[in-house]
Amino acid sequence: MFRRRTRGRTRKAALLLTGLSAAVLSVVGLRRRRTKGSPMADSKTIVRQLLEDPWKGNWGVIDEYLAPGYIGHDPSQPQPIRGIDGLKANFQQYIDAFTGAHITVIEQIAEDDVIASRWTASGTHTGEIAGIAPTGKDVTISGITISKLEGGRVIEEWVNWDTFGMLVQLGAIPMPATA
Amino acid sequence: MEEVQNGKSEAVYDELNDPAFVNLSSPPGIPSDRGGGKTFLFGFLNAFPDSRFTIDDMIAEGDQVVTKKTFTGTHTGEFAGIPATGNKVTLQFVDIMRVRNGRIVEHWLSMDQLSFMQQLGVIPTPGQDARDPT
Numbered sequence: 001m002f003r004r005r006t007r008g009r010t011r012k013a014a015l016l017l018t019g020l021s022a023a024v025l026s027v028v029g030l031r032r033r034r035t036k037g038s039p040m041a042d043s044k045t046i047v048r049q050l051l052e053d054p055w056k057g058n059w060g061v062i063d064e065y066l067a068p069g070y071i072g073h074d075p076s077q078p079q080p081i082r083g084i085d086g087l088k089a090n091f092q093q094y095i096d097a098f099t100g101a102h103i104t105v106i107e108q109i110a111e112d113d114v115i116a117s118r119w120t121a122s123g124t125h126t127g128e129i130a131g132i133a134p135t136g137k138d139v140t141i142s143g144i145t146i147s148k149l150e151g152g153r154v155i156e157e158w159v160n161w162d163t164f165g166m167l168v169q170l171g172a173i174p175m176p177a178t179a
Numbered sequence: 180m181e182e183v184q185n186g187k188s189e190a191v192y193d194e195l196n197d198p199a200f201v202n203l204s205s206p207p208g209i210p211s212d213r214g215g216g217k218t219f220l221f222g223f224l225n226a227f228p229d230s231r232f233t234i235d236d237m238i239a240e241g242d243q244v245v246t247k248k249t250f251t252g253t254h255t256g257e258f259a260g261i262p263a264t265g266n267k268v269t270l271q272f273v274d275i276m277r278v279r280n281g282r283i284v285e286h287w288l289s290m291d292q293l294s295f296m297q298q299l300g301v302i303p304t305p306g307q308d309a310r311d312p313t
Contacts, residue, residue, distance in 0.1 A: 075271050075291040109245050109275065111238040116245040118275060118287065142204075144273040144289040146236065146247055158236075158247055160273045164292035173302055175207075 041065075044108045047115045047147045050154060054091050055102045062087055067153040074159040098123025098139065113149040118142070121161070125170055132172050139169045184232040187224050192217055197282035204288045206259075216286065222259075227252030227268070242279060248272040250290075254299055261299055268298045 041049070046065045053061045062084055072081030072090070081090050095101055101123030109116045122140040125132075143161025147154050167173045182191045193213075200213040209219045224230055230252035238245040250270040255263050270291055277285035296302040 073271075075294045107275075109238055109240045109243045111240055114236065114238050116238050116273070116275065118289075142289070144245075144275065144287075146238070146245070146273065158271065158273070160271055160289040160291055162289070162292065163294075164296065167293065167302075173296075 043113060043115055043149050043152075044110055046149065046152065047117055047145075047154065048105045048108065050147070051103050051105055051117060051119055051145060054088075055095065059088060065153055067150060067155040070155060070157075072157045072159065074161075076161070076163045093129065094121075094123070097125060097127040097129035097134075099126045100124055115147045115149070117145045117147065119145065129170075130167075130172075132167075132170055135170050137170055139166055141165045141169070181232065181234070183220070184224070184230075187221070189217065189221065192220070195283055196286075197279065197284045199284055200282075200286065201284065202286045202288075204286070226256035226258035226263070227254055228256070229253050232272070242277050244276050244278060246272075246274045246276075248274070261301055264299050266299055268295065270295055270298075 049058075049061045050065050066084050066087060068083060070081075070083055070087060072087060074081060074090070077090065081087055101121065103119050103121045105117050105119045107118050120140060120142045122138070125135045125137050125139055127134055141162040142165075143159060145160075146158045148156040164173075168175050182188050183195065196213050196216065198213060200216060202209075202211045202216045202219075205211040205215055205219070209215050230250065233249045233251075234246050235249055236245075236247040248271075250268070250272055252268055254261075254266050254268060257263060273289045275285075275287040276283050293302065297304040
């Protein structure tokens with residue numbers, strides 16, 4: 001009798017716990033969904049969001065999808081970009097220098113956990129960049145980013161973008177003579 | 180690709196590139212067709228006779244292939260109006276190509292032109308003298 005009651009109580013407690021953890025999980029799930037945009041993002045979506053969303057003010061995607069040991073290779077940077085804070089600082093210098101700066105991914109090509117994304121970036125030059133005082137000029141350049149994922153997070157990237165085109169459009173270097 | 184870029188074979192270039200080939204990233208003044216692509220590529224290869232392309236990574240999906248390459252070469256011939264400097268150059272390239280029936284129909288190149296110009300000493304590297312041969 002006593003044993004049965006205990007068992008009943010235990011079962012009730014277990015049920016309560018299950019219900020509680022289900023509620024907690026669904027709240028966590030909702031929160032995750034809200035930051036992710038989709039509950040089960042595939043590799044292409046992860047990379048697209050990492051490229052496009054920080055420029056819309058959503059820095060959460062970097063925390064969520066970048067591996068802490070991230071290394072970014074960008075020939076325009078003297079040193080590799082390292083970690084979550086490194087990537088945020090790299091983006092910040094362009095966000096500070098270009099009003100309305102944004103990136104649009106045009107196409108993506110993927111094989112296993114390696115994704116190539118071709119993109120364009122635009123903005124109006126209203127702050128100092130690479131020692132160039134604001135010109136007020138509109139700039140549009142293109143680039144290709146190759147991203148390597150590990151366990152659903154980007155661990156390494158190689159970026160090639162038209163640094164030369166940016167400086168030509170800003171008037172910092174002359175347009176090369178055409179053949 | 181290695182036969183064309185490292186072996187410098189114009190015949191293999193013609194074999195690999197479709198007559199309808201379009202270069203979506205041709206520099207200003209260079210035609211975007213197969214002939215223009217050939218003139219540009221071989222003009223570049225001739226200016227760097229010891230040029231070497233290494234394919235670091237390849238990504239293929241559907242009819243598209245991406246290659247990430249490292250280029251090294253010594254600038255011993257005139258290129259794009261820049262007289263030979265004798266400078267050694269190392270560059271990172273990314274190509275996106277669309278292949279149809281075994282031939283390349285579309286080509287998109289992203290190379291680091293700024294660091295190319297800096298390594299040739301045409302544009303100063305921040306914090307360095309442009310004329311410094313090192």
